[in-house]
Amino acid sequence: xxxxxxxxxxxxxxxxxxxxxxxxxxxxxxxxxxxxxxxxxxxxxxxxxxxxxxxxxxxxxxxxxxxxxxxxxxxxxxxxxxxxxxxxxxxxxxxxxxxxxxxxxxxxxxxxxxxxxxxxxxxxxxxxxxxxxxxxxxxxxxxxxxxxxxxxxxxxxxxxxxxxxxxxxxxxxxxxxxxxxxxxxxxxxxxxxxxxxxxxxxxxxxxxxxxxxxxxxxxxxxxxxxxxxxxxxxxxxxxxxxxxxxxxxxxxxxxxxxxxxxxxxxxxxxxxxxxxxxxxxxxxxxxxxxxxxxxxxxxxxxxxxxxxxxxxxxxxxxxxxxxxxxxxxxxxxxxxxxxxxxxxxxxxxxxxxxxxxxxxxxxxxxxxxxxxxxxxxxxxxxxxxxxxxxxxxxxxxxxxxxxxxxxxxxxxxxxxxxxxxxxxxxxxxxxxxxxxxxxxxxxxxxxxxxxxxxxxxxxxxxxxxxxxxxxxxxxxxxxxxxxxxxxxxxxxxxxxxxxxxxxxxxxxxxxxxxxxxxxxxxxxxxxxxxxxxxxxxxxxxxxxxxxxxxxxxxxxxxxxxxxxxxxxxxxxxxxxxxxxxxxxxxxxxxxxxxxxxxxxxxxxxxxxxxxxxxxxxxxxxxxxxxxxxxxxxxxxxxxxxxxxxxxxxxxxxxxxxxxxxxxxxxxxxxxxxxxxxxxxxxxxxxxx
Numbered sequence: 001x002x003x004x005x006x007x008x009x010x011x012x013x014x015x016x017x018x019x020x021x022x023x024x025x026x027x028x029x030x031x032x033x034x035x036x037x038x039x040x041x042x043x044x045x046x047x048x049x050x051x052x053x054x055x056x057x058x059x060x061x062x063x064x065x066x067x068x069x070x071x072x073x074x075x076x077x078x079x080x081x082x083x084x085x086x087x088x089x090x091x092x093x094x095x096x097x098x099x100x101x102x103x104x105x106x107x108x109x110x111x112x113x114x115x116x117x118x119x120x121x122x123x124x125x126x127x128x129x130x131x132x133x134x135x136x137x138x139x140x141x142x143x144x145x146x147x148x149x150x151x152x153x154x155x156x157x158x159x160x161x162x163x164x165x166x167x168x169x170x171x172x173x174x175x176x177x178x179x180x181x182x183x184x185x186x187x188x189x190x191x192x193x194x195x196x197x198x199x200x201x202x203x204x205x206x207x208x209x210x211x212x213x214x215x216x217x218x219x220x221x222x223x224x225x226x227x228x229x230x231x232x233x234x235x236x237x238x239x240x241x242x243x244x245x246x247x248x249x250x251x252x253x254x255x256x257x258x259x260x261x262x263x264x265x266x267x268x269x270x271x272x273x274x275x276x277x278x279x280x281x282x283x284x285x286x287x288x289x290x291x292x293x294x295x296x297x298x299x300x301x302x303x304x305x306x307x308x309x310x311x312x313x314x315x316x317x318x319x320x321x322x323x324x325x326x327x328x329x330x331x332x333x334x335x336x337x338x339x340x341x342x343x344x345x346x347x348x349x350x351x352x353x354x355x356x357x358x359x360x361x362x363x364x365x366x367x368x369x370x371x372x373x374x375x376x377x378x379x380x381x382x383x384x385x386x387x388x389x390x391x392x393x394x395x396x397x398x399x400x401x402x403x404x405x406x407x408x409x410x411x412x413x414x415x416x417x418x419x420x421x422x423x424x425x426x427x428x429x430x431x432x433x434x435x436x437x438x439x440x441x442x443x444x445x446x447x448x449x450x451x452x453x454x455x456x457x458x459x460x461x462x463x464x465x466x467x468x469x470x471x472x473x474x475x476x477x478x479x480x481x482x483x484x485x486x487x488x489x490x491x492x493x494x495x496x497x498x499x500x501x502x503x504x505x506x507x508x509x510x511x512x513x514x515x516x517x518x519x520x521x522x523x524x525x526x527x528x529x530x531x532x533x534x535x536x537x538x539x540x541x542x543x544x545x546x547x548x549x550x551x552x553x554x555x556x557x558x559x560x561x562x563x564x565x566x567x568x569x570x571x572x573x574x575x576x577x578x579x580x581x582x583x584x585x586x587x588x589x590x591x592x593x594x595x596x597x598x599x600x601x602x603x604x605x606x607x608x609x610x611x612x613x614x615x616x617x618x619x620x621x622x623x624x625x626x627x628x629x630x631x632x633x634x635x636x637x638x639x640x641x642x643x644x645x646x647x648x649x650x651x652x653x654x655x656x657x658x659x660x661x662x663x664x665x666x667x668x669x670x671x672x673x674x675x676x677x678x679x680x681x682x683x684x685x686x687x688x
Contacts, residue, residue: 325352
């Protein structure tokens with residue numbers, strides 16, 4: 001029987017599976033202790049070989065030994081697994097297929113935007129479980145068109161997005177899309193069936209239509225292999241086998257079916273046999289199947305080399321990810337996950353998986369990636385290194401921040417713009433400030449502090465400065481705080497003199513003290529409060545009542561634009577203790593007063609704050625008093641009667657006798673009126 005055997009061009013390992021398997025072998029070659037989260041590929045021979053070399057299989061990250069490296073297979077995992085790995089601290093090699101990672105990004109964005117996501121696929125398949133694990137709620141998995149129709153009949157969500165498992169049957173996907181209503185107000189459809197999977201299914205469909213029988217090589221647990229079998233069996237008799245040895249077990253059955261076909265076709269018919277293979281089937285198994293088929297029908301043919309498969313996939317992959325990135329490129333990426341090894345995985349829209357190490361994320365070693373970014377953030381990055389062999393690209397956010405920051409520094413320098421930053425260190429000769437990721441040197445003379453001042457007072461403090469010099473080649477910049485302060489003072493002075501008028505009230509900080517008054521900052525310009533205006537009480541110097549740094553409410557008493565002098569008042573008339581006293585007390589009132597000083601001729605007693613009255617020695621007692629201290633001492637609280645108030649001289653006469661002996665009051669008042677007050681309160685020892 002004459003036979004012609006043809007093998008599909010797109011059969012065998014896909015890029016994602018091939019990359020994942022290579023990463024395991026590479027990790028083993030490097031001497032790492034390796035475990036895979038589930039079988040790295042649905043192929044027993046490959047898994048068996050890896051296991052023999054030391055790669056064990058775990059079903060949960062909790063099974064990992066300390067320091068053991070976990071390799072995430074091409075199917076991907078839910079976001080919760082990344083979080084678990086981060087908490088455990090095990091090293092991670094993420095071999096998630098770029099096509100699958102793209103779906104993770106899509107469902108994360110769509111659910112975050114409030115859409116419900118429909119996922120076409122097998123809910124028990126690890127890839128689908130991983131996709132569900134990246135949804136922020138609001139997702140539903142359906143297997144086929146019938147289940148989708150049921151969902152549609154129940155009423156679709158108002159906002160909806162639909163994706164498919166990468167290995168979903170392309171024909172079934174088309175049937176599902178046709179069921180979706182065209183008038184849905186908010187429906188987003190993402191064709192996420194892997195282009196390599198689609199090409200493999202399309203090739204298998206075309207080949208099976210032109211063949212009398214088909215052989216599909218691959219694991220029975222491989223979703224894409226089973227779908228290839230489904231596609232081919234619709235068109236011609238098909239057999240799904242896992243190994244060449246299994247093919248021999250079906251040899252008689254295949255020959256019998258071939259004989260039936262030849263008998264119907266008539267003499268001279270050349271039997272056409274097609275071979276395809278799933279994405280998890282290595283090239284050597286495909287070659288063995290082809291060789292065994294040639295032996296069964298005694299014919300000779302060839303099979304495309306594995307390199308051809310890879311090239312075909314690369315071509316399809318490039319169609320899906322048109323972006324080609326090179327070292328030095330500036331790109332935008334979406335944070336896909338944060339790994340336990342302080343690396344951030346990023347989707348840059350290319351076929352390579354992007355990652356950022358902590359040192360390339362920030363210059364602050366005290367920070368963790370989770371402190372700086374979260375899943376779903378869009379970052380601007382620069383490409384440090386592209387590794388096509390591993391399908392990875394190393395990226396840096398810190399360098400982009402520095403480039404953008406220095407560009408802004410140059411613009412600010414040209415425009416004279418004031419920048420904000422934080423002092424991060426004190427160095428010889430000045431300060432170093434950080435402004436949007438750029439370090440700016442500020443000489444001590446430009447710090448805004450006085451000569452010889454301690455620069456450490458500005459450490460960790462926010463500052464405002466201007467750039468006074470730059471070096472573009474070395475990306476260096478010099479700043480000045482002093483110039484900003486001077487400009488602000490000049491502007492404040494100009495504005496003050498334009499608007500200020502006598503009587504205006506300000507709240508300002510006491511900047512300095514002299515023997516004759518206190519200087520208060522009115523907002524870039526100082527005014528002086530004379531010592532006599534600081535308090536209604538008698539004080540000897542300003543420091544008796546205020547200190548540098550105190551806040552005072554003041555009002556303008558006088559302005560002199562020509563000399564630049566500003567006279568301020570602080571005492572308010574309504575706070576005048578004499579006014580308060582005369583409003584509340586009158587002659588004849590009996591009050592309790594505190595003795596504040598003793599003289600030879602009597603004692604002074606405080607009635608209220610700032611108001612003292614004299615108790616003449618003759619008014620201390622009904623008995624004759626030779627020494628005032630025999631009756632009262634400083635601090636005593638005594639009951640007195642107000643016998644006279646001299647508003648013009650602001651003097652008050654008090655009597656202890658009158659407070660207890662009203663009958664003697666008239667004689668005592670006459671005697672008290674003869675008392676002469678000194679201008680200053682006598683000292684306590686004056687009575688001696």
